[in-house]
Amino acid sequence: MKSIVLYLHMHQPYRVKHYSIFSVGHDHDYWIDKDWYTGANNERVFKKVAEKSYRPMLERLEKLIKTTDKFKLSLSMTGVFLEQAEEWAPDVIESIQRLVETGRVEIVAETYNHSLSFFVDRDEFEEEVKLHQKKIRELFNYETKVFRNTELAYNNDLAHWANDYGFKGIIAEGWDKILENRTPNKVYRPDGCDRIKLLMKNYRLSDDIAFRFSNKNWSEWPLTVDKYLRWLDAAGARGPIINLFMDFETFGENVWKDTGIFDFFDDLVRRWNDRDDCGFMTVSEACDSSDGAGTVSMPWTVTWADTERDLSAWLGNSMQHEALKAIYDLKDDVLASKDEELIMDWRRLLTSDHLYYMCTKHLNDGGVHHYFSPYDSPFDAFLYFMNAVRDVRGRAEEYKNPKDKNSKEAKQIAE
């Protein structure tokens, strides 16, 4: 029996609008861009992606579950995604609720804000995991059992944390340097952990769909279901589970409908479903299917991003480090304020996408860089973010020194 373990991730950040330094001190709204057509208009982006990807793909998933006997999958949704969906596309939440009710969809745990808190502040990290679990409970009446960290950023410490926290499984990139000559198509155990299992993404087969499907310069283009099934069979010969992990937005947003991605997926699932020796598993079922084929150790952090598979797209330059420090430095003051709105705004600024937009990798190679961003440049991303950080700092300081009329921000308010 060979099983596909399909896991799709849903996320949209709250992008900081073109927030001027002269808004600091009086405009505390960083998220609603009055200009509908900027790339930083969260409502417009969300509604667009809902139309192109969330709705049509969720509809197909629901239909596949109803019309096949074996198909199942795992999903995860960040808290900031769910908030936006509740506000701008509540039908998307309802679709996911219907899917979860079928019992053939597992929800995966992660940080509420899609943050890198694990690497900065362990208490804040755990708090965000709890907030996410709470949100999932509220909306879907579901208890998560398997954890993924932001951008699949994984190392031994994280595995130990997840083990002690009580998760039964954790997800990571199946990067060759870690697996050496072993296959990602088996269940492993993180080194030194007593109960938790490790599922490693089959990045070749996952990226064939997520990144290469629409690439006409790819030697295997066009990718047909026949061809892909042959590859799955070859993978299945090395181990019983095939971990296909990718962004949900692959379907319809990153890869457009006119490439045939939806029909490809549909056909693939049906044909796999119709074979006797083939099936599907959720991530929990995969974890339960084996005691583990061995242990895996990752002393350094590995992610699913870029050819480097590290955090350099988020923490590759000094701007990113400075921005990260600036926002986490405010934690104590912000939390002490007990101002829920302030805390929410602060947490939204922890979302790792803000740092990603400041990435300067390949910026001066002379080539076109591939880092999608709602801003004109990484420098603009930094300017708007830091302006928002200034305002959050001012708000937090007001709680600390309510009578301080000499602070920079207070002076600006007075003007």
Added chain:
Amino acid sequence: MLGWELPPHNSGGLGVACLHLSKSLAKLGADIDFVVPYEAEHHFDYMNVLSAGHFDPEQIYRGSAYISAGIEKKRFKEGASEEMLSMRDIQKNYCEFVERYLMEFKPDLVHAHDWLTYEAGILAKKNFGIPLVAHVHATEFDRGGLDGGNPLIHQIEYEGLVWADKIIAVSQATKNIIVEKYGIPPEKIDVAYNGFDLPNVDDYHYDGSSYQYLEGLKKKGYTVVSTVGRFTLQKGLFHLMRAAARAIQIHPKMIFLFAGDGEQKDQLMRMSADLGISQNVIFTGFIRGKQLRDIYSISDIFVMSSVSEPFGLTALEAAHHGNALVITKQSGVGEVLQSIVRYDFWDEDKLAGALVNIAESPALTHTLQDGIRHEYTRISWDDVAAKCIQVYDEVSKHKRNRF
């Protein structure tokens, strides 16, 4: 090659560009006669410089290459003669020289730089059948603001662009102006960005002597912001001054250096006083050579605030001296650089915000500075020359097909 100035007898970027381009073209095997309107000793082993008239170079470069108004005013003297001549007279003299030259020599083509030499270029094309390449470093729309300018210059510019077999524009922004304002078909225009060759490091050392007052302020934590250029409408300096006032409001430890001279100087000085920031603004007057380089060395941030800037070589000079660059989206040089902050010339808030953030963030400053270092060195004059040769080949082929 028809030009108007060459260093050291130049008032700005046009002369610098012509010199570097000719040098690189010669390396690729071009045999160049370069015509200038004045009389001076130029010693270049890679080309011949021909003087079209007996004018003192200084009186020409002091007020010619970049002016739009007063071109018919009698203010130049030729040689020892007492008669006063206008810019138009000098151009007429230039044309007559080119005509005499063409009666003796038959160049493969004529490469004319900006409107000042286009009439001579047209003459070569019309009367002698020599292919014409018009190189646009700036248009009258840049010099006079997008809707103004001198109608006579517009006329000359238009005719030159129409008669040219091929046009070379220094940026996409300039190409757009040529297409939109003069109705020239885009396929006739190639973009060749100006190059930047590293100056010989031996001939310049920053010793901090020129601006000791500023060095003192920097030690006290001040950030020095500079801009270099002529104080004209094109440069958008009023916006910069207002943004300076806004930035100082938030981050008082900032000094703004306005290096240059021009018709707006008095107004700018008054404005800095009215805004209450005259303590933070320094006017250097017209400077060149070491004093100018020292400006780049002492400043931390270089702003190009132009409303319309065909290219903007000064930005690359500033980058070479380690400045973080803040450049309007309307400046051509921004098209070839990535590690810069861009803003619309009217967006004083964004400019002020960028200045404050750079002043307060060492990380942003270093990322901009380090990034730009990898970028400006990639733009070489040899590449520009190679592009020109390509255009020359096209033009010559065109000619063969026709005759």
